[in-house]
Each structure stands twice: as C-alpha cells, then as structure tokens.
Amino acid sequence: MEKKELRKQQIAKLQAYAETAEKKREDQLLLERLLNSDLLEGAEKIGVTSSLNFEVDTSRLIASLWDQGKEVFLARANSDRTMDFLAYNYNTKLKVSKFGVSEVADPQAQIENDLDVLVVPGLAYDCTSHYRLGFGGGYYDRFLAKHQVKSLVLANSKMIYQKPVWPVEAFDMPINYLVTTEEIIGD
Ligand SMILES: Nc1nc2c(c(=O)[nH]1)N(C=O)[C@@H](CNc1ccc(C(=O)N[C@@H](CCC(=O)O)C(=O)O)cc1)CN2
Ligand SMILES: Nc1ncnc2c1ncn2[C@@H]1O[C@H](COP(=O)(O)OP(=O)(O)OP(=O)(O)O)[C@@H](O)[C@H]1O
Secondary structure, three states: OHHHHHHHHHHHHHHHHHHHHHHHHHHHHHHHHHHHOOOOOOOOOOEOOOOOOOOOHHHHHHHHHHHOOOOOEEEEEEEOOEEEEEOOOOOEEEEEEOOOEEEEEEEEEEEEOOOOOEEEOOOEEEEEOOOOOOOOOHHHOOOOOOOEEEHHHHHHOOOOOOOOOOOOOOOOOOOOOOEEEOOOEEE
C-alpha cells in the first residue's frame, strides 16, 4: 500500500481505538514496560513529544522522567522541516503548534539536539526491520540521519506490523527499540 493511503487508514484506526478503554490500558502497560526496562538507564537527556490523543500518551512518561531527575526536551517542528529539542520542565510555557501539539513557546529557548534517548512518535512500525510510518513530514528521518541517539517507540497493538506493509525508502531510518504490549524488541 502507498504510504499516504496507509497513513489515512492508520489515523482512522488509531482515532477509533483512542475512544476505547483498551487504548488507555495499553498506554499504561507500555509506560510500565519502558520504566521497568533498562532502556533509560544512564540516559540523562531524553527527547519527547507531547502526544495527540490517538498517539500513545506521553504525559505520564514525562512526569515520571521529571520525578527521576532526568532532563526532558520537547520537539519543535521548524518550517524548513527540521526539528529541534528544547528543555521542558514543569514551568516551561507551551503553545499549541499548527500541527496541534504543544511546543515550547519561547522562540529563543536554547536548543539541545545532543540527546541520549529519543522517544519517537509514529503511526505504524514493523517489528522485523524496525521501520516506521510517521505523518509524512520526514522530521524524524531527517533528525535521526543527522544525530546519533538511541531511538525508541512506544507501539500499541494497532501500530505493530510483522513486516512493513508500506514502501520503505532510502531515507527511512529504522528505530533501535520497539516497546510493544508483548515485549521489547531490541536492535
Ligand atoms: N505528537 C507528535 N509530535 C510531533 C510529531 C508527531 O508525529 N507527533 N512529529 C512527527 O514528525 C513532528 C511534527 N510533525 C509535523 C507534521 C506536519 C506538520 C505540518 O505543518 N503539516 C501541514 C501540512 C504540510 C504539508 O502538507 O506540506 C499542515 O498540517 O498544515 C507539522 C509538523 C514533531 N512533533
Ligand atoms: N534525511 C533526509 N533529508 C532530506 N529529506 C528527507 C530525509 N528523510 C526524509 N526526507 C523527506 O521527507 C519526506 C517524508 O518522509 P516520510 O514519508 O518517511 O515521513 P515520516 O517518517 O512518515 O514523517 P515524520 O518523521 O515527520 O513523522 C520524504 O518525501 C523525503 O523526501
């Protein structure tokens, strides 16, 4: 299937799933699996996004990272389709972006793109070669091509495929770790 078509299908599927209690249960399970793993061990600087309602919820992850004394950095999508990460703590002012997610409001905020772990959002993942289907901006492919960082995704049961059922392109960057409702798939 074309990426564009699958994207539309996945968004519809994830939006419907977001209405269910099962989705919330999986969000919680994925969060616990990540926090009980050693994936964040020794990691100080962690890049995240604020989630849309049909994505895996990141708000409790962020709160937990703050509790653990980790440094959290929030993605900002730039108009040239690059992405930067900005320090995010409980008193950081946020604003809703064009894309509909919260970003750091201060345009002068200091950029920190040298991260230890990056929690990557997405619509679908294949658990064999770890490819990812995102919203189609290419933000993460561009970022991961440029910055060496341990990447991971939180993948609920609607996001996981055995093989990519979409065309994988030369610029597509595989993800290092997939945290699924069943297990953690490493590289
Ligand atoms: N929660 C979350 N945050 C995220 C992402 C994500 O997938 N999930 N991103 C993952 O990449 C980045 C933002 N992705 C974006 C994708 C599209 C547009 C955007 O401006 N879209 C235009 C259409 C542009 C076009 O078609 O050329 C629009 O909606 O008007 C902006 C950001 C960073 N933050
Ligand atoms: N390293 C790169 N340098 C320049 N352009 C790139 C790079 N990686 C991807 N792109 C461009 O980004 C576009 C979108 O890529 P793709 O469809 O894989 O996005 P995606 O991974 O689904 O989106 P996102 O990361 O924003 O969620 C492609 O058309 C491609 O030309």
